[in-house]
Amino acid sequence: MSDRKDQDAGVSRRGFLGGSLAAGAASVLPVTVDAQNKAAQRPVSAAPSAAKMEREVGMSQPPAAVHSVMRAGSDLMVQVLRDLEIEYVALNPGSTFEGLQESLINYGATPNKMPEVISAMHEGSAVDMAHGYARAQGKPMVALVTGTVGLTNASNALYQAFHGHTPLIVIVGNDEKNFLKSQTAQDIAGMVRPYTKWDTEPNTLDEALEAIQEAYRQAMTPPCGPVVIVLNSELQKSEYEPGKKAPTFQPPQIAGLSTSDASAVAERLVAAENPHISVGRLRSPQGIAAAVELAQLLGASVDTMATAGPMSFPERHPLVGPGAEKSWDFHLGLEAAGADVSITAPTLKDLEGRDPLGIDFGWKEDPNLRRGPTAKQTFAVDAEASLPAVIAAVRRLQSDDLNAKIQLRTERNAQANGAHRIKVLESSLEKMRPGWDGSPVALGRLYAELWPMIKDLDWCLASPSNFSGRRHAGLWDHDRPHSYLGVYPAGAIGYCLGASMGAGLAARDRDRIVINIQGDGDFNFLPGALWTAAHHKLPVLTIMHNNRAWHMEYMYIQFMAGVRGRGTDRAHIGTTFRDPYIDFAKIAQGYGMQAEGPIDNPDDMIAALQRGIEVVRSGKPYLIDLLTQPR
Amino acid sequence: MRATVAPILLGTLLVAAQSLGVCAAESDATVKRGEALYQAHGCYACHGYNGTGKRQLTEGTSGIITNDDVFLIYLRARADVKPSLPKQYMPHYPASSLPDEDALAILSYIRTFDDDPPSIDDAKALRGILQSAKDDIR
Numbered sequence: 131m132s133d134r135k136d137q138d139a140g141v142s143r144r145g146f147l148g149g150s151l152a153a154g155a156a157s158v159l160p161v162t163v164d165a166q167n168k169a170a171q172r173p174v175s176a177a178p179s180a181a182k183m184e185r186e187v188g189m190s191q192p193p194a195a196v197h198s199v200m201r202a203g204s205d206l207m208v209q210v211l212r213d214l215e216i217e218y219v220a221l222n223p224g225s226t227f228e229g230l231q232e233s234l235i236n237y238g239a240t241p242n243k244m245p246e247v248i249s250a251m252h253e254g255s256a257v258d259m260a261h262g263y264a265r266a267q268g269k270p271m272v273a274l275v276t277g278t279v280g281l282t283n284a285s286n287a288l289y290q291a292f293h294g295h296t297p298l299i300v301i302v303g304n305d306e307k308n309f310l311k312s313q314t315a316q317d318i319a320g321m322v323r324p325y326t327k328w329d330t331e332p333n334t335l336d337e338a339l340e341a342i343q344e345a346y347r348q349a350m351t352p353p354c355g356p357v358v359i360v361l362n363s364e365l366q367k368s369e370y371e372p373g374k375k376a377p378t379f380q381p382p383q384i385a386g387l388s389t390s391d392a393s394a395v396a397e398r399l400v401a402a403e404n405p406h407i408s409v410g411r412l413r414s415p416q417g418i419a420a421a422v423e424l425a426q427l428l429g430a431s432v433d434t435m436a437t438a439g440p441m442s443f444p445e446r447h448p449l450v451g452p453g454a455e456k457s458w459d460f461h462l463g464l465e466a467a468g469a470d471v472s473i474t475a476p477t478l479k480d481l482e483g484r485d486p487l488g489i490d491f492g493w494k495e496d497p498n499l500r501r502g503p504t505a506k507q508t509f510a511v512d513a514e515a516s517l518p519a520v521i522a523a524v525r526r527l528q529s530d531d532l533n534a535k536i537q538l539r540t541e542r543n544a545q546a547n548g549a550h551r552i553k554v555l556e557s558s559l560e561k562m563r564p565g566w567d568g569s570p571v572a573l574g575r576l577y578a579e580l581w582p583m584i585k586d587l588d589w590c591l592a593s594p595s596n597f598s599g600r601r602h603a604g605l606w607d608h609d610r611p612h613s614y615l616g617v618y619p620a621g622a623i624g625y626c627l628g629a630s631m632g633a634g635l636a637a638r639d640r641d642r643i644v645i646n647i648q649g650d651g652d653f654n655f656l657p658g659a660l661w662t663a664a665h666h667k668l669p670v671l672t673i674m675h676n677n678r679a680w681h682m683e684y685m686y687i688q689f690m691a692g693v694r695g696r697g698t699d700r701a702h703i704g705t706t707f708r709d710p711y712i713d714f715a716k717i718a719q720g721y722g723m724q725a726e727g728p729i730d731n732p733d734d735m736i737a738a739l740q741r742g743i744e745v746v747r748s749g750k751p752y753l754i755d756l757l758t759q760p761r
Numbered sequence: 762m763r764a765t766v767a768p769i770l771l772g773t774l775l776v777a778a779q780s781l782g783v784c785a786a787e788s789d790a791t792v793k794r795g796e797a798l799y800q801a802h803g804c805y806a807c808h809g810y811n812g813t814g815k816r817q818l819t820e821g822t823s824g825i826i827t828n829d830d831v832f833l834i835y836l837r838a839r840a841d842v843k844p845s846l847p848k849q850y851m852p853h854y855p856a857s858s859l860p861d862e863d864a865l866a867i868l869s870y871i872r873t874f875d876d877d878p879p880s881i882d883d884a885k886a887l888r889g890i891l892q893s894a895k896d897d898i899r
Contacts (some may be wrong), residue, residue: 446897548898555894559887564822565813566878572813578886585893599815605890685806685849692839692852697859698802760806761815 140311153357203335203368204233207361209376210342212244216272216299218635220248220256220662223610224276225310226303229366231274245272248635248666249659250628253280257356258628258656259635260298262283262592265440266612266636268414270297270349277304277313278321281358285322286622289491292325294619295478297349298356299342304331305363318452319358319677327355327478331362338365339377347382352475352512354413371658386515387473389523395462395471396523400532402460404539405430408747409443410466410474410513417514421464424517425449427524431458431541431547435466437600439616444609446629449540451547463505464513472505475512503752558604569731570757576673577601579736580645581744588642591619592633594618597649597682598675599761612636623680624655627672631659634668634751643746644670650707650714651680663751664722671746672753673739674714676728677760679706727755788869795870798863807849812874816851819876832868833861 207230211219221227234247250256256273263271275284281302291298303316305471315321319329328348332338338361345357387395399405407430409421421443424739425432431453434443443450463472485491509516565572577598585607594617595602617632618625630646637644653674663670684705688698702708718725722746729735735756742752799805805814812818818826824834839853854864881887 296868448898551898552891552894555891556881559881559891562887563878563881563884564817564819565809565811565876566884568809568811568813568876570810578884578890582886582889582893679806681806682849684803686847687853688803688806689848689850691858692854695840695853695855695858697854698852701803759809759814761809 135203163410173706193644199369201370201372201374202229202233202237202366203338203370204230204366205237206335206339206370206374206376206453207244207342207366208233208237208242210379211272211338213376213379214343215348216245216270216346218248218259218726219245219272219274219301220250220632221274221726222250222253222256222276222280224274224280224303225495226276226280226305226313226363227301227361227366229363230301230303230361234364248662252656253283254287254624255290255628255631255656255659255662257284257298257300258625259632259662261287261291261294261614261625262629262632262634263295263636264291264296264298264632265294265420265615265629266590266592266633268441268611270299270346271632272299272301272634274301274303277302278315278318279313281318281321285325287625287628288322288356289325290608290618290620290622290625292327292478292491292620294616295354296356296619297354299345299349300326300356300357300358302360303363303366304360307364309363317359318365323356324487324489325356325491326358326484327353327481329358329360330664331360332365333362335365335368335370336377337500343377346379350413351382351384352413352515353478353480355478357485370697384512384515384559386511386513387509387519389519391509392516392519393523394496395519396471396527398470399424399428399430399462399520400524400527402458404453404455404458405460405462406468408420408461408463408466408468410434410464411439411616412441412465412514413512414441414514415471417441417517418611420514420517420521422447424521424524426540427521427528429536429538431543434608436613437603441611441613442608445549445613446607446609448544448547451543451550454539454542454546464517468505470506472508473511473513473516474508476510499708554604558601562601565759567732568759570759571730571732571735572759573598573675573761574601575732576647576735576756577605579732580739583608583739584643584645587747588637588640589613589645590615590633590637590642591645591647592670593646593648594628595647597761598647599759612642623649623652626652627659628656630670630672631663631668634663634670635666638667638749639667642669643743644668646670646672647675648672649711650676650678653714654712658721660718660721660723660751660753667749668751669746669749670751671739671742672718673742674727674753674755675755676712676714676755678708678711678757679760681705681760714755715753718755723751723753725753725755727753728757729754730757766836791866791869792873793870794863795866799869799870802859802867804867807851811876812871813876817876818871819874820872826868826871829865829868833864836864 177230223231223232234242235478248259251257253275256275260271260273273284275281280676284300288300302319304314319331323329330341332341341359345359349355391457405428407425409432412418412421417443430449431451432443432449434445434450436442436445461469562574562578566575591602591614596617602614626648630644633644684701687701687705691698691701715725715727725737729738738754745752807816808814808818819821825832836854836859839851881891
């Protein structure tokens with residue numbers, strides 16, 4: 131029986147064991163006499179009965195009275211996910227959601243690919259993938275985790291997603307029959323409630339189907355954030371009534387400015403001689419398109435957060451820059467601070483009833499809100515939802531005279547911004563020069579050599595760049611919603627590898643590649659994400675920023691030792707990877723990924739980057755272990 | 762008050778010391794010892810393995826390597842820094858943690874750093890990036 135199963139799975143038992151037998155041969159120890167005696171004393175198994183043999187070879191039929199579930203409740207759950215255009219469910223298999231997992235792979239045309247099951251090696255990786263995916267695509271995917279143990283593993287990644295205002299859905303399996311009592315709880319979601327936006331635990335199949343839809347609405351409605359559904363295993367395994375269908379989805383209704391407020395803002399924009407718009411992080415590519423439309427209607431100069439995170443105004447648009455005159459007479463902020471008017475969605479900090487214990491996790495400042503002037507007037511509504519009304523009001527105020535003035539303003543701003551861009555670029559290029567030919571490789575050289583190789587592709591820089599000096603900013607063109615996915619929202623290291631693979635999921639079927647300049651400290655938290663990349667063929671080029679340390683902490687300890695006058699020659703203890711060094715290429719190869727390195731000089735790096743991009747463009751991940759200057 | 766005075770005093774001392782123009786006699790053995798100390802104390806963390814890191818230490822890029830006295834004054838003059846937040850600043854080095862002899866050996870090693878990067882025009886990647894941007898805005 132087991133041989134047939136292996137063959138069905140495309141893996142022969144002989145082949146599977148062959149590799150391990152060869153490896154294990156050298157370690158076989160001589161069998162002792164005592165062990166031989168013990169073996170002789172073991173009872174001999176009785177021969178199987180005829181009935182058992184029939185079952186074993188598949189000849190017996192189940193009794194007619196056995197009920198086979200033909201209309202699995204979890205099939206409808208999958209249909210709801212499909213209707214929501216959820217593309218992926220990342221999971222580490224657990225004993226509380228076998229009903230849903232079976233539907234995910236077998237519902238409809240098999241194997242089901244909508245949503246597609248993504249194998250994660252750890253629940254933290256699953257949520258990090260959902261985080262990276264949502265930042266790249268502006269919509270959620272699902273992480274499926276098992277009971278209390280799965281959710282606690284996921285909790286750090288959830289905490290980070292919460293601080294990032296990232297829409298994602300976590301489904302937690304719960305087994306009321308107490309398969310493993312220790313993995314159940316009366317209120318599982320309570321463990322993460324203070325740092326999730328919304329949660330529910332439905333009691334019926336109907337409630338469960340509606341809960342999935344509501345989870346999507348909650349995640350996507352500002353303030354966006356991670357949400358949790360606890361799905362009882364009995365609901366997953368329940369059978370629905372004949373003819374029952376998944377409920378029709380009602381998309382979220384996101385409030386924007388009222389018509390009168392939108393008109394008032396539009397009047398001030400149109401009346402201004404030199405308007406300026408600051409654009410922060412919007413929700414979707416549609417929002418970015420609307421922001422571009424508004425800026426172009428006005429010829430307004432714009433500043434963008436595209437070099438700091440996703441979903442902002444295209445950096446190389448001719449209107450981006452300070453404009454011809456920096457004396458702006460009306461400054462509008464869209465999910466950013468404007469001196470005159472700011473339109474910014476409420477934040478998760480403002481949620482009520484989510485933190486009954488008053489833990490008040492780490493709120494300092496809205497990470498989406500750009501530092502800048504305090505607005506004279508602030509509207510606490512979603513900017514993206516407000517833009518259609520503002521644009522419509524601006525259009526109503528258009529006239530031939532006004533359009534001529536705006537045309538002139540557009541040309542003057544574009545010309546000034548172009549000159550500004552070259553000035554900033556020349557300054558950035560100068561900063562790339564130090565250590566150009568040095569070894570280990572200077573990070574400036576890495577970013578400078580990489581850019582010409584990818585600039586004509588659809589690329590996404592998924593890795594936080596704060597530890598590599600943000601050298602893409604000013605050098606690369608951040609023109610797409612997913613050009614750069616931003617820093618660690620809560621500074622929780624370990625996110626980068628999983629998030630990059632989530633960006634890889636977003637990229638895989640969209641002719642896009644992902645660049646992951648991967649810190650070595652971060653890598654070692656959840657390296658199993660490399661197997662996910664290899665298995666699911668994710669187009670992710672991982673370049674190790676291998677400085678052999680948790681480098682920021684290394685510098686912190688040096689400073690502290692200096693403050694205390696005790697010398698810095700022991701600062702490496704607990705902060706560096708020495709004795710032995712880590713071979714990241716071998717790790718990646720062990721997970722089935724093409725990889726090379728360590729590489730420590732620029733010429734070899736250039737050749738490796740070219741090879742890596744070629745492999746990634748063919749739809750496979752690649753890793754380059756690059757020994758770099760620390761910063 | 763003290764926090765205000767310290768940088769001014771340091772600046773004055775640095776200027777005075779610069780005018781002395783004292784240099785250490787460098788030998789291969791000293792440089793070698795300096796290299797070992799540079800690595801052991803993790804100077805590369807901020808300054809890079811060859812002085813081209815975030816805080817450059819090649820000739821003409823840092824005032825603190827002007828001469829021996831400036832270097833020593835800089836190392837010894839940072840004791841007032843308050844440890845309120847984690848910082849990536851230059852640590853303080855009293856003589857008890859880094860004797861003059863060791864500090865000057867490190868300086869001897871630093872003086873061997875030689876970075877001569879190509880100009881933007883001479884570096885293919887940099888030149889290409891600039892030209893591409895110029896073409897884009899035309």
